[in-house]
Amino acid sequence: MTQLGEIQQAILTGEAAAVGSLPVPESYRGVTVHADEVDMFEGLESRDKDPRKSLHVDDVPVPELGPGEALVAVMASAINYNTVWTSIFEPIPTFKFLKKYGKLSPLAKRHDLPYHVVGSDLSGVVLRTGVGVHNWKPGDEVVAHCLNVELEGPDGHNDTMLDTEQRIWGFETNFGGLAEIALVKANQLMPKPDHLTWEEAASPGLVNSTAYRQLVSRNGADMKQGDVVLIWGASGGLGSYATQYALNGGAIPVCVVSSPEKAAICRKLGAELIIDRSAEGYKFWKNDDEQDPKEWQRFGARIRELTGGEDPDIVFEHPGRETFGASVYAARKGGTIVTCASTSGYMHQYDNRYLWMNLKRIIGSHFANYRESWEANRLIAKGLIHPTLSKTYSLEETGQAALDVHRNAHQGKVGVLALAPQEGLGVRDEEKRAKHIEGINAFRGA
Structure with missing residues (x-):
């Protein structure tokens, strides 16, 4: 049996604590992009670029394991849109991030390589910890959030997302979670929810924390009871968590989806106000250069029809270019548009009269700090928020999984097995799981 096989066997047989005495292998399998292939899609439209x-x-x-770091045996991971961006080398190849990071210090130089191990989610078991790590030990079952910070300057000590050396692990750093072993900073680690499988526990990390900060945190929209919240892509990776947070927090979600199947998922979560923008034929752009304000008005009227005459207090915005003009228009006077990601394009256009004359606010939101991520994971562990995993692939099928996300041919989150040989493993609290099984499986088979 290989060294990695011994580690896997110890975890699968309930003897994870023994991994500290097992040797760490010299190599592992990881999902990579290659620096010498960054021009492979030159001349193609984004939609035609194939992550496979x-x-x-x-x-x-x-x-090499550095101070304050941990090596984790990865049981499962998940696909996020940043892996899609990495795979199609947009908006820039991630090797530019790695090269810049590599100039920071001799330790950071490890990340500047001609290959990039990608992935910003994981669940697994701590293998080793570096000097100065006290809260975690080999054998601990963990998940990881994706905020990588240095915190050597003052800017990040009020909100670590403002650290001048803030990066997203597995996107702007190397040795990510779509692999059998990952390198993380110890302050990325959080306890694995004990009622979830490895693949379920791996799937919330990035999107759950992002949605928490964007919608719930004071650093984001600071949602309160009774707020009308317009949620784009409400059954997707981000939107499915925003929908849950709105419902849990006493808000009123208006869920925008693109198919009857996605509408059905939102209803399963408990949402009642749903707009199928494909069925209702909304086209916010007349052509590549000109938007259609009449469509904004039709959309706003539809929202008011559903809410009894109320405009959204908060717009949970992440598609970006395609929807941003409509989002600014639709928000109520004094309302908030909170934005991240821009999966349909970064160059947003909107009519500033609707923003400035109606005292609306645009808030930029990016991932989450450690405290916000911890709180979001705590809600998962308590069964108050559930993973939105719909489908799981093997490590070898990561390209296909990324293609599904790229083409929006998925619901919720798409998982990837690493050292876990099959789905359904890793549950430690069957009683809690049974209590929440309907919520856990809400996206399965969708």
């Missing part, structure tokens, strides 16, 4: 061609499963060396 750029994502590889390679055998790569285990990185």
Whole structure:
């Protein structure tokens, strides 16, 4: 049996504490992009770029463990849109991030390589910890959030997202979670929810924390009871968590989806006010250069029809270019548009009269700090928020999983198994799981 096989066996047989005495292998399999292939999609439109061609499963060396860091045996991971961006080398190849990071210090130089191990989610078991790590030990079952910070300057000590050296692990750093072993900072680690499988526990991390900060936190929209919240892509990776937070927090979600199947998922979550923008034929752009304000007005009227005459207090915005003009128009006077991601394009256009004359606010929101991520994970662990996993792939099928997300042919989150040999493993609290099984499985088979 290989060294990695011994580690896997110890975890699967309930002897995870023993991994601290087992040797760490010299190499592991990871999903990578290659620096010498960054021009492979030149001349193609974004929608025509195929992650299956750029994502590889390679055998790569285990990185040196530094102070304040941990090596984690990855049981499962998940696909986020940043992996799609990485795989199609947009908006820029991530090797530019790695090169810049590599100039920071001799330790950071490890990340500047001709390959990039990607992925910003994981669930797994701590293998080793570096000097100065006290809260975690080998054998601990964990999940990881994706905020990587240095905190050597003052800016990040009020909100770590403002650290001048803030990066997203597995996107702007190397050695990410779509792999059998990952390198993280110890302050990325959080306890694995004990009623979830490995793949379920891996799936919320990035999107759950992002939605928490964007919608609930004082750093985001600071949602309160009774707020009308317009949620774009309400059954997707981000939107499915925003929908849950709105419902849990006493708000009134207006869920925008693009198919009857996605509408059905929102209803399953408990949402009642739903707009199927494909069925209702909303086209916010007349052509590539001109938006259609009449469509904004029709959309706003539809929202008021559903809410009994109320405009949204908060617009949960992440599609970006395609929807941003409508979002600014639709928000109520004094309302908030909170935005991240821009999956349909970064160059937003809107009519500033609707913003300035109606005293609306646009808030930029990016991932979450450690406290926000911890709170979001705590809600998962308590069964108050549930994973939105719909489908799981093997590590070798990561390219196909990323293609599904790229083409929006998925619901909720798409998981990837690493060292877990099959789905359904890793549950430690069957009683709690049974209590929440309907919520846990809400997206399964969707």
